[in-house]
Amino acid sequence: GAVVSQHPSRVICKSGTSVKIECRSLDFQATTMFWYRQFPKKSLMLMATSNEGSKATYEQGVEKDKFLINHASLTLSTLTVTSAHPEDSSFYICSASPRGRGRLGGYTFGSGTRLTVV
């Protein structure tokens, strides 16, 4: 159980365009999902916390107008990188945890999306 599906796995886009990344919880409901960014050989940096039915909570230094997050249902959160530039090229990863009291298992991560902006 607790599978998180992330798409696409790789995307190449032109500078100035927008890219949408999807994160789905396949066999559980997630009121909260998390979006991370990972630079090569570095740890995961939390970008924002996606809350179902409400606005996302962004970490300090993360531009909310550039990284749009929508969590419209209990199984889907999307991250849209708007007006992408080469410096936005990175590995983006989402994670989620089943909700509910007593649920064990911590966070499940998606397989990540490698974004390359050319």
Next chain:
Amino acid sequence: GENVEQHPSTLSVQEGDSAVIKCTYSDSASNYFPWYKQELGKGPQLIIDIRSNVGEKKDQRIAVTLNKTAKHFSLHITETQPEDSAVYFCAASRTLNSGGYQKVTFGTGTKLQVIP
């Protein structure tokens, strides 16, 4: 906020030997400590976790220990195999009363290489 330090950053061991990765955390309220394995180009996978009411947990070749007083926790892999080669991340988090979890703070990662 929470700060998690992880050592070493790289670790090479001969196949069959043991590997130990150590982490420290700063927030005494943290009570959930997962360990993740990340292979190249993939998302992290949870391999083992421990809660603050437990001092040690073992799952086959993998074990984790927690010293809550010292705010230290460690990952031990015995009888290492080449397929254990990956980047390992420790993390710290705190459960909410609702049963969910606060955001996870990750360590800086350890690249483990198991030499055949």
